[in-house]
Amino acid sequence: MIKILIVDDEKAICDLIDLNLSSAGYSCTSVQDGLEAIDKIEKEAYDLILLDIMLPGADGFDIMEYIRPLGIPVIFITAKHEVKDRVKGLKLGADDYLVKPFDVVELVARVEAVLRRYNKAEQKLTAGDVTVDVEAHRVTKAGKPVELTNKEFGLLVLFIKNINVALFRETLYEKVWEEEYFGDSRTLDLHVQRLRRKLGWENCLVAVYKVGYRLEV
Numbered sequence: 001m002i003k004i005l006i007v008d009d010e011k012a013i014c015d016l017i018d019l020n021l022s023s024a025g026y027s028c029t030s031v032q033d034g035l036e037a038i039d040k041i042e043k044e045a046y047d048l049i050l051l052d053i054m055l056p057g058a059d060g061f062d063i064m065e066y067i068r069p070l071g072i073p074v075i076f077i078t079a080k081h082e083v084k085d086r087v088k089g090l091k092l093g094a095d096d097y098l099v100k101p102f103d104v105v106e107l108v109a110r111v112e113a114v115l116r117r118y119n120k121a122e123q124k125l126t127a128g129d130v131t132v133d134v135e136a137h138r139v140t141k142a143g144k145p146v147e148l149t150n151k152e153f154g155l156l157v158l159f160i161k162n163i164n165v166a167l168f169r170e171t172l173y174e175k176v177w178e179e180e181y182f183g184d185s186r187t188l189d190l191h192v193q194r195l196r197r198k199l200g201w202e203n204c205l206v207a208v209y210k211v212g213y214r215l216e217v
């Protein structure tokens with residue numbers, strides 16, 4: 001399982017990130033102090049580090065100097081939004097830079113993108129008795145194959161990567177259909193209904209009023 005270290009001085013943010021990345025199938029550890037982060041990195045091997053800049057003990061830029069020779073991918077997550085800070089972070093070797101406040105769905109997508117770049121992305125996803133082989137484009141339920149259209153498959157992957165997270169209709173549509181969403185949800189709703197039937201998820205894939213859908217597993 002892919003291991004991610006979350007370094008942020010705000011425990012609430014660490015907990016939020018941990019909840020969503022754990023739901024997406026990652027193993028997460030979080031710390032709120034820069035020196036403690038360095039200690040963790042010395043003792044354990046991580047596949048990705050999410051790193052705040054303003055930290056007690058040692059700031060994110062100092063930690064980045066320590067991480068760079070190790071070749072561990074890093075995404076800065078910080079309230080420092082000025083261009084000079086982004087440029088400094090990227091020049092130090094960070095793979096991405098996300099400014100607070102951020103959308104959880106965007107964070108998960110950026111994590112996946114960086115891991116793919118390093119050939120560390122998970123190719124198999126699970127939710128209950130449903131398994132998705134992303135590379136082979138294959139879905140099974142309780143070991144039996146399930147035939148899905150490309151759009152249904154795209155929705156399924158998005159839901160499993162964001163278990164227990166309410167996803168907006170526009171987010172689902174724009175990511176799966178790769179088109180701008182203009183408010184007509186009939187196409188999306190139809191695909192979700194078919195996905196429910198094929199997977200027996202009538203009680204798991206729930207509608208969220210005025211938002212969209214959430215996969216509850």
